[in-house]
Amino acid sequence: MTDIADPVSRLEGDDIPVSKFLDNHLLGGTMTTGTTKYEKRSPNPSGLIPKWNPDSCTQCNQCIFVCPHAAIRPYIVTKEEVMNAPYPESFETIKAMGAEFAGMKYAIRVSPLDCTGCNACVEACPEEPKVLEMQDITIAQTENAKNWDYSYDLPARGHLIDKESIRGSQFQTPLMEFSGACLGCGETPYFKLLTQLFGERMVIANATGCSTIWGGSFPSNPYTVSKETGRGPAWANSLFEDNAEYGLGMYVANGHRRARLIKLVEDYVHQQDEVDATKEMTPEKELTHLLHHWLDIREEKSDACTKLFDKMQPLFESLVKSETNGDGVTRHAHTLLERIWSEREYVFVLIETSFVAMSYSFSISHLPPELSTTACFPSSLSGLLAAMAGLTILVLVV
Numbered sequence: 348m349t350d351i352a353d354p355v356s357r358l359e360g361d362d363i364p365v366s367k368f369l370d371n372h373l374l375g376g377t378m379t380t381g382t383t384k385y386e387k388r389s390p391n392p393s394g395l396i397p398k399w400n401p402d403s404c405t406q407c408n409q410c411i412f413v414c415p416h417a418a419i420r421p422y423i424v425t426k427e428e429v430m431n432a433p434y435p436e437s438f439e440t441i442k443a444m445g446a447e448f449a450g451m452k453y454a455i456r457v458s459p460l461d462c463t464g465c466n467a468c469v470e471a472c473p474e475e476p477k478v479l480e481m482q483d484i485t486i487a488q489t490e491n492a493k494n495w496d497y498s499y500d501l502p503a504r505g506h507l508i509d510k511e512s513i514r515g516s517q518f519q520t521p522l523m524e525f526s527g528a529c530l531g532c533g534e535t536p537y538f539k540l541l542t543q544l545f546g547e548r549m550v551i552a553n554a555t556g557c558s559t560i561w562g563g564s565f566p567s568n569p570y571t572v573s574k575e576t577g578r579g580p581a582w583a584n585s586l587f588e589d590n591a592e593y594g595l596g597m598y599v600a601n602g603h604r605r606a607r608l609i610k611l612v613e614d615y616v617h618q619q620d621e622v623d624a625t626k627e628m629t630p631e632k633e634l635t636h637l638l639h640h641w642l643d644i645r646e647e648k649s650d651a652c653t654k655l656f657d658k659m660q661p662l663f664e665s666l667v668k669s670e671t672n673g674d675g676v677t678r679h680a681h682t683l684l685e686r687i688w689s690e691r692e693y694v695f696v697l698i699e700t701s702f703v704a705m706s707y708s709f710s711i712s713h714l715p716p717e718l719s720t721t722a723c724f725p726s727s728l729s730g731l732l733a734a735m736a737g738l739t740i741l742v743l744v745v
């Protein structure tokens with residue numbers, strides 16, 4: 348932030364020496380993630396932010412879903428966390444609904460420095476009278492800002508609930524936040540939702556359009572990583588109408604690298620099965636057992652591979668770092684492990700998504716109806732191939 352993002356934001360980017368990019372490992376056009384949280388939009392144009400009146404809230408999370416900037420979030424908190432808040436008297440809560448949250452509290456918090464005052468959350472609230480109402484942003488601004496910062500750093504509790512519902516999805520930490528999209532943007536909530544569902548294993552091939560401007564205007568990057576795992580969406584942009592080829596190329600390349608990983612794992616477990624006949628449970632045996640399981644479930648599109656990887660990670664880390672003074676077989680196994688570890692991002696079933704602009708799909712009218720669906724508008728041979736290969740193409744018409 349200090350070396351690059353701050354000077355660029357002050358329009359002093361031309362003065363940054365190339366060495367600063369090297370020092371910060373920003374090579375080949377890469378950029379730091381999660382930088383939009385340092386941009387602030389206060390005071391917002393309306394001078395208003397939503398106030399939550401908890402008594403009649405049904406905890407449906409629809410207000411959270413529509414926020415274009417992830418500036419309003421639901422939190423599941425303990426009594427102790429409420430008492431430890433910077434301003435506990437302003438940290439309103441109600442009993443959290445659902446057996447999964449037994450004994451815990453539900454709170455909605457709004458960031459006064461990131462809310463644009465668009466009113467979308469109030470509009471989305473299905474209750475009458477509304478549970479949210481806009482109020483002057485200056486009322487209790489310090490308390491709200493400090494309580495927001497505190498909540499932002501609390502442990503994520505989304506794993507306690509099934510995320511495949513509007514309510515459940517909104518307890519998942521968004522891995523796209525505080526984008527510079529326009530007030531009330533109808534596009535960003537869907538991208539935010541995708542990151543809540545798949546963000547830790549998402550690869551985005553972004554065509555040029557609105558989603559590039561709010562998604563990657565250097566050095567502002569709304570895509571971020573999970574605090575718990577350090578994983579988040581990988582995002583890249585191509586210009587204009589080559590997006591089908593661009594996304595398809597990424598998809599095919601990742602498929603090849605995954606096939607290579609599968610072969611390495613097969614070789615490793617085969618070798619371990621042959622050599623390790625002892626009954627004693629060793630880290631190698633434990634890892635081999637987990638890798639066998641991974642080979643069985645590796646194509647599951649759920650989070651099964653992610654959860655399995657979390658179990659394998661400490662074993663990998665200790666075995667890859669360990670000394671290898673053994674025989675040739677042991678050294679070969681260690682080399683295989685190192686290669687598997689270096690390809691670990693392909694353990695997951697990557698969710699590969701092309702975010703495309705309308706220009707991409709202009710030629711839809713030239714396609715026969717059987718080749719177009721509401722979800723996918725292939726506009727070229729590559730687009731069609733991409734669709735047939737299973738690449739998800741998201742077209743938003745606003």
Ligand code: SF4
Pocket residue numbers: 396397413414415416417418419457461462463464465466467468469531
């Ligand atoms: S007013 Fe708009 S930006 Fe602010 S919290 Fe509500 S939806 Fe989000």
Ligand code: SF4
Pocket residue numbers: 403404405406407408409410411471472473474478479
């Ligand atoms: S939309 Fe209304 S009822 Fe639903 S969680 Fe938000 S404030 Fe509560």
